[in-house]
Every structure is written in C-alpha cells, then in structure tokens.
Amino acid sequence: MVVRPCVREDAAAAQALRGLAFGGPREADPSWVDSPGFTAAVAELGGAVVGFTRVWAFRQFFGGRAVPCGGVASVAVAPHARGRGVASALLDDALVGMREAGQAVSALFPYVKRPYRARGWEHAGALERVRVPLAELRVPRVDVEVRPGTAADLAGAQDAYLRTARDIDGMFDRTTPGFTVERALAEDVFTVAVDGSGVRGYLVARRPDGSTVDVLDLVADDVDTAHALLGQVASWAGYTPEAGLRVLDPALLDLVLPSSVTRGAHVETWMLRVVDLPAAVAARGWPHAPDLAVDVEVVDEHAPWQAGRWRLTAEGGQVRAERGGEGSVRLLARALGPWFAGAASSGQLRRSGLLDGDAEAARALDRLVGGPGLPRLADAF
Numbered sequence: 231m232v233v234r235p236c237v238r239e240d241a242a243a244a245q246a247l248r249g250l251a252f253g254g255p256r257e258a259d260p261s262w263v264d265s266p267g268f269t270a271a272v273a274e275l276g277g278a279v280v281g282f283t284r285v286w287a288f289r290q291f292f293g294g295r296a297v298p299c300g301g302v303a304s305v306a307v308a309p310h311a312r313g314r315g316v317a318s319a320l321l322d323d324a325l326v327g328m329r330e331a332g333q334a335v336s337a338l339f340p341y342v343k344r345p346y347r348a349r350g351w352e353h354a355g356a357l358e359r360v361r362v363p364l365a366e367l368r369v370p371r372v373d374v375e376v377r378p379g380t381a382a383d384l385a386g387a388q389d390a391y392l393r394t395a396r397d398i399d400g401m402f403d404r405t406t407p408g409f410t411v412e413r414a415l416a417e418d419v420f421t422v423a424v425d426g427s428g429v430r431g432y433l434v435a436r437r438p439d440g441s442t443v444d445v446l447d448l449v450a451d452d453v454d455t456a457h458a459l460l461g462q463v464a465s466w467a468g469y470t471p472e473a474g475l476r477v478l479d480p481a482l483l484d485l486v487l488p489s490s491v492t493r494g495a496h497v498e499t500w501m502l503r504v505v506d507l508p509a510a511v512a513a514r515g516w517p518h519a520p521d522l523a524v525d526v527e528v529v530d531e532h533a534p535w536q537a538g539r540w541r542l543t544a545e546g547g548q549v550r551a552e553r554g555g556e557g558s559v560r561l562l563a564r565a566l567g568p569w570f571a572g573a574a575s576s577g578q579l580r581r582s583g584l585l586d587g588d589a590e591a592a593r594a595l596d597r598l599v600g601g602p603g604l605p606r607l608a609d610a611f
Contacts (some may be wrong), residue, residue, distance in 0.1 A: 231316065233323040234284065236270035238263050243279035244272060244306075251306035252341075255502035267408030268303075268447040269331075271323055273316045280311035283320040285328060286611055290337060291396050292571065293515025293599075296403040300333035300505065301611050305345075314525055325505060334510035335570065340611060342512045344500055349532050350563030352584070354502035354571040355400045355605030359495055366489035367460065371506075374458035379420035379432060384411040384427030388421060390449050394479050400500075400605030401478075401570055408611070416447065421462055422456045431455035433462055435473075443473040447608070448482060456486045478608040486490065490519045500607055502567035507536040508551040511571060518600030519544040520530045524554030524591050530563035544598060559587040559595065572601030 235242055249256030263270060269482030274283030286301035303322055307316045315517050328336055339348050339357075379387065383484075388404065388411050395401035402409070414420045419435035431450035435443055450456035463473050474495070477483060480494035483491060504510050507528060523543045530537040559576075561569070565584035568574035577591035579585035585592060 231314075231319055231332050232274040233281075233319050234274070236263055236284070240272050240279055240282075240485070240567075244258075244270070244282040245304040245593050247279070247282045248304050250309075252304070263538050267406060268301075269327060270304075271320060271327075273307075273320055275311055275314070275316070277511065279309040281316040281320050282306045283324060285333075285336075287331070287333065288337070288406050288611075289307060289406055289409065290335065291401045292399050292605075293517055294396050295337055295513060295515035296396070296405075297403075297510060297513040298331075298333045300328035300331065300336040301408075302338040303611050304334055317345045318595050320533060321345065325349070328505045329430060329533070329535065330418055333439045334504070334506045334513050336505050336566070337500055337607070338497055339500050343501075346503075347564060349503070350530060351501040352564040352567045354573040355500050355607060356498065357498045357610060358482065358493075359497075360475050360477060360493045360532050361492035362463070362473045362475055362487070362489065364464055364470065364472055367463060367464040367467065367473075367487075367504060369457045369488055371461070372454040372457045374423050374430075374454050375425065376421055376423050376462060379422040381386045381412070381415060381428055383420075383422045383424075383432070384414065386424075387411065387414065387432040387449075390429050390431055390451060391447070393451060394532075398451060398606050399603065400607050402607065402609050404609070405426065406408065407558040409609075414447075419443075419462075421459065421530055422598040423450070423458050433459045436461070440470065440502075442470055445473055445475040447478055448475065449478060450482070452496065455488055456482060457608050460487070467559050468592050476608055477606065480604075480606060498610065502534070502571050502605075503563070504566035505533060507566065508559045511542065511549050514549070514570065516547055516549045516598060519547060519549055519598045521545050521555065522597065524594040525558045526559030526595070527560045527587075528563065528566065529560065530566075533563065542595075542598065558591040559585065561585050567601065568600075569595055571605045572599040572603050573605055575602045576600065
C-alpha cells in the first residue's frame with residue numbers, strides 16, 4: 231500500500247470515493263483539490279486509488295487560547311478495499327503530517343468509532359441543534375439597535391464571535407483559510423446588533439422553506455443583545471411554527487431563552503486526540519491550574535514521539551510538559567483527548583480503562599483542567 235499526497239489528477243477518484251461514502255456528487259471540478267485550508271492524501275493498492283482523507287487546518291479554543299488543530303475529515307475507503315488497513319494507513323500518515331504542521335491536537339466527527347479509537351481519538355464534546363417553538367418565544371422589548379448586516383460589519387461580527395467562542399472550550403476561532411466571514415452575506419438573514427462601540431452581537435439564519443427557520447449563529451455580548459436578536463427570530467412566528475437553532479453558546483439556552491426547547495433534536499459527538507503533548511500543553515490556556523507537578527506515562531504506539539514519561543509542571547498559570555518523572559499515572563493515548571479538553575475526570579477515565587496509577591496524582595490532572603465539562607463545537611466539517 232502507498233499513501234501519498236492527493237494531487238489534481240486524483241480528484242475524480244477521490245471525489246467518487248467521497249460521494250460513495252458520504253453521499254453527494256461523485257463528480258466535481260478537480261480544482262477542489264487545490265482549495266485552501268486543508269491538505270489531502272490518497273491510498274493506493276495495485277496502482278489504483280482506494281482511499282482518501284483530508285486534514286483541515288483549524289484552531290480550537292481550550293482554556294481561552296486557540297490551539298492549532300488538525301480536523302480529520304472525508305476518510306473514505308473503496309468497498310472492495312475495506313478491512314485491509316487502508317483507513318489505518320491514512321490516519322497514521324495524517325498523524326505524522328499534523329505533527330509536522332504544528333497541529334498539536336486533532337478533532338473529527340466519527341461515522342464509525344473503532345478505527346479512530348484504535349489510533350488514539352476519543353469522544354470529547356458535542357455539536358447540538360435544538361428546536362424552538364416560536365409561538366412560545368416571547369422576549370422582552372429592549373433598547374438595542376438591530377439592522378441588516380453589510381460587508382462593513384463582517385470584522386465586527388467576527389470579533390463578537392471570538393469574544394464568545396474563546397470562553398467555550400472546543401470552539402474553533404474561525405480565522406483559518408477554511409472559514410470565510412463573507413459567507414454570512416450569502417445567507418438569507420444577516421442581522422447585527424450595534425451600539426456606539428460597534429457590533430455587540432449578530433444573527434445568521436437560513437430560510438430553506440416555508441416551515442422552518444434555521445439559525446446558524448446567534449452571538450450576543452449581553453442579555454439585552456440576546457433578547458434583541460431572539461426577538462428577530464420570534465418575528466417569524468406568523469410564518470412558521472418553529473426554528474432550528476445551532477447551539478453556539480449554551481448559556482443562551484440555559485440562562486436566557488424564555489421558552490421551552492426540544493433538546494437532543496440533533497446531537498453529533500466529536501472526538502479529540504492529542505497529537506503532540508508538549509506542544510498542546512504549551513498552546514492551551516490553563517485558567518484553573520494551581521501550582522503543582524504530576525508525573526505521567528503515556529502509552530501511544532501510533533504517536534511514538536509522545537510515548538513515555540513526562541512531568542507536567544504548573545506554575546503561575548503556565549503549564550509545561552518535560553521528559554522525565556516517575557510515571558505515577560499511566561494514560562493510554564485515548565485518555566489524552568478527553569483529559570486535555572476537560573471532558574472527563576480521572577475517575578471516569580479510570581473506570582473506562584484508559585488511566586491507572588496513583589489516585590492522588592491523577593486528581594492533580596483534574597485540577598489542571600478544571601473539568602469535567604462538555605466542550606462544544608458549532609462547526610461541522
């Protein structure tokens with residue numbers, strides 16, 4: 231088997247694999263291979279392309295800081311080649327490529343779990359959409375100016391997004407080439423809430439038919455802005471019974487939204503893997519970390535550069551990982567993602583068979599991340 235970079239001459243075969251695996255067109259303009267924001271690879275058997283994957287260059291917030299992240303997507307294998315290690319070979323190649331690109335962690339949305347768990351990814355968070363009955367969506371009237379957004383508002387809307395997203399572990403910063411802020415202008419609704427200082431919130435929505443409104447983004451700096459933008463959603467009550475809302479800020483649902491919602495209407499879980507432990511530790515924010523030191527041993531046959539013993543040292547809110555220590559806590563590769571994201575406690579990881587060793591030292595890992603919680607993503611890929 232040969233795994234190599236995907237070039238334009240592979241575009242037809244790669245697109246056919248993607249269409250067969252995930253639906254959608256099986257033919258496309260071959261220039262998609264050269265699109266910015268991702269790198270792609272193919273696997274060959276007997277000179278024929280039988281596998282494809284790509285890795286998006288993202289940046290994912292953890293602890294208030296954006297960590298370089300490789301977003302693994304479109305892992306597709308020809309039916310006759312399945313069970314022959316094609317997906318595993320593509321993932322092994324992707325791990326090396328992500329490390330070389332400085333992508334310290336990797337996220338993905340799994341269609342199947344087993345091949346990703348075998349290579350060290352594990353569940354760490356969710357992307358959620360809810361249904362909101364518009365007849366019940368009654369919000370207070372507030373003195374906040376709302377108006378249609380224009381191209382001049384895009385930078386302000388991005389700044390508003392970042393003010394919210396950096397406080398939510400798991401969110402992308404949307405500053406890499408795979409994202410274009412201009413896409414808000416192409417949607418049916420782009421509304422901004424403004425004051426003398428600029429954009430304080432915005433709403434992006436799609437009206438696909440006469441029965442629903444799909445809210446793609448609702449971002450607000452404060453409760454009055456949230457009510458003003460929710461009022462824009464509620465104004466559709468005479469035309470449609472409910473709205474779909476992609477959850478960007480969970481506080482909007484739990485603390486602000488004045489009506490019932492259908493939770494769990496659509497939930498996608500995503501997985502995380504630590505690709506390069508010292509780089510990931512250096513890039514992450516650690517707002518909850520007390521001064522401490524904990525020795526760990528990482529078991530990771532597919533990323534051998536981070537296997538072995540490490541001492542994690544926290545001092546003055548800064549954490550670093552250096553070679554050495556006694557290996558008091560043993561973590562399998564699959565444990566690193568949920569721990570790093572603050573998605574699982576050491577006790578939960580222990581009960582799952584992903585961690586063992588000294589219990590007190592393991593609890594120090596919990597104190598570093600301040601978890602557990604539920605990291606979020608609002609962008610599927």
